[in-house]
Amino acid sequence: MSERWLPQTDHERAVMRVLTSIRGMSDAMERMHSGMKGDMDMNATDVAALRLLIIREQQKRSVSPHDIARHLRISTASTTKLLDRLEASGHVERLAHPTDRRGRVVVLTDESRAAFFRIFGVRLRAMREMALRFDEDELAIVGRFLDDLAGAMDPSD
Amino acid sequence: MSERWLPQTDHERAVMRVLTSIRGMSDAMERMHSGMKGDMDMNATDVAALRLLIIREQQKRSVSPHDIARHLRISTASTTKLLDRLEASGHVERLAHPTDRRGRVVVLTDESRAAFFRIFGVRLRAMREMALRFDEDELAIVGRFLDDLAGAMDPSD
DNA sequence: CACCAATCGCTAGTTTAGCTAGCAATTCCT
DNA sequence: AGGAATTGCTAGCTAAACTAGCGATTGGTG
Numbered sequence: 001m002s003e004r005w006l007p008q009t010d011h012e013r014a015v016m017r018v019l020t021s022i023r024g025m026s027d028a029m030e031r032m033h034s035g036m037k038g039d040m041d042m043n044a045t046d047v048a049a050l051r052l053l054i055i056r057e058q059q060k061r062s063v064s065p066h067d068i069a070r071h072l073r074i075s076t077a078s079t080t081k082l083l084d085r086l087e088a089s090g091h092v093e094r095l096a097h098p099t100d101r102r103g104r105v106v107v108l109t110d111e112s113r114a115a116f117f118r119i120f121g122v123r124l125r126a127m128r129e130m131a132l133r134f135d136e137d138e139l140a141i142v143g144r145f146l147d148d149l150a151g152a153m154d155p156s157d
Numbered sequence: 158m159s160e161r162w163l164p165q166t167d168h169e170r171a172v173m174r175v176l177t178s179i180r181g182m183s184d185a186m187e188r189m190h191s192g193m194k195g196d197m198d199m200n201a202t203d204v205a206a207l208r209l210l211i212i213r214e215q216q217k218r219s220v221s222p223h224d225i226a227r228h229l230r231i232s233t234a235s236t237t238k239l240l241d242r243l244e245a246s247g248h249v250e251r252l253a254h255p256t257d258r259r260g261r262v263v264v265l266t267d268e269s270r271a272a273f274f275r276i277f278g279v280r281l282r283a284m285r286e287m288a289l290r291f292d293e294d295e296l297a298i299v300g301r302f303l304d305d306l307a308g309a310m311d312p313s314d
Numbered sequence: 315c316a317c318c319a320a321t322c323g324c325t326a327g328t329t330t331a332g333c334t335a336g337c338a339a340t341t342c343c344t
Numbered sequence: 345a346g347g348a349a350t351t352g353c354t355a356g357c358t359a360a361a362c363t364a365g366c367g368a369t370t371g372g373t374g
Binding site for chain 2: 350351352353354355361
Binding site for chain 2: 005010011012014015017018019021022023024025026027028029031032034055073123126127128129130131132133134135136138139140141142143145146147148149150151152153154
């Protein structure tokens with residue numbers, strides 16, 4: 001996360017500290033996600049698929065098996081099996097695509113959505129409350145930083 | 158990431174935006190990590206192990222197979238196999254522990270370290286340069302936010 | 315408008331990487 | 345000194361990814 005680059009100035013040392021915080025946060029995030037795995041007892045990718053569905057649902061965007069394959073970077077064949085598992089366990093349904101008869105639309109079941117928020121509601125609330133302790137100006141700075149960070153990490157060099 | 162909680166005030170809307178940025182950044186991070194996977198062609202946990210080794214090396218802390226198992230949340234048996242793979246591909250060496258004759262110390266090979274920085278140096282530099290565009294006060298705010306965020310995500314309820 | 319290429323989701327069979335159980339060697343704790 | 349705990353390993357099993365390829369459907373082009 002920091003190579004063999006030696007910070008010289010106070011400013012550079014501050015950057016160093018922030019990079020360390022990013023790493024800490026990223027570790028915490030990974031622990032949270034792998035925690036979901038245990039809590040809902042399913043494997044990591046199945047949980048990741050569920051997260052995608054939750055997010056897309058809130059954006060009112062439909063999700064196809066192909067979307068899942070792309071997002072999780074697994075083959076469409078593996079995605080079929082993943083959906084078989086999620087369907088068998090009652091987490092999702094595969095509906096006919098309204099216009100393309102080859103396609104499917106994957107939707108969450110009510111139970112699955114409820115389970116998700118039952119388990120992660122606590123953390124989501126904790127995160128919101130934490131963020132509320134920062135004023136609007138501070139949140140703007142943080143938001144800008146996070147967006148820039150996402151940009152810097154993106155492989156679109 | 159945001160439930161069906163409706164932000165009312167400007168402050169709440171700012172929190173909402175920041176939570177969205179967190180998600181975006183977290184997605185970018187995941188893409189970056191799974192990108193490493195492709196670039197160095199090895200699997201996700203093997204790359205995660207390599208990252209642990211890089212980090213610990215910079216902290217001048219030695220790494221045992223047990224440490225790896227704990228960090229990756231896999232069994233020690235799986236860790237043995239993981240190390241077999243990394244050793245076979247020339248990424249690590251297993252040395253004798255200096256004092257505990259049961260233990261091993263896992264160290265990176267020079268080639269592996271070089272490959273890591275060859276591939277991720279670009280991104281690390283981009284991240285540092287991005288962070289440098291924020292002044293020290295801003296970095297302090299961001300750092301505090303990230304640390305709090307890590308705390309909020311932690312399952313120590 | 316007819317056809318061919320591309321896309322979608324799926325099945326079959328293989329490989330990879332995790333798991334549990336248990337073991338020998340060593341160390342720690344009284 | 346002696347039993348309990350710890351370390352890393354092997355063996356065997358299982359879960360979940362992969363590749364290859366198929367039928368159905370769609371869209372673009374001559």
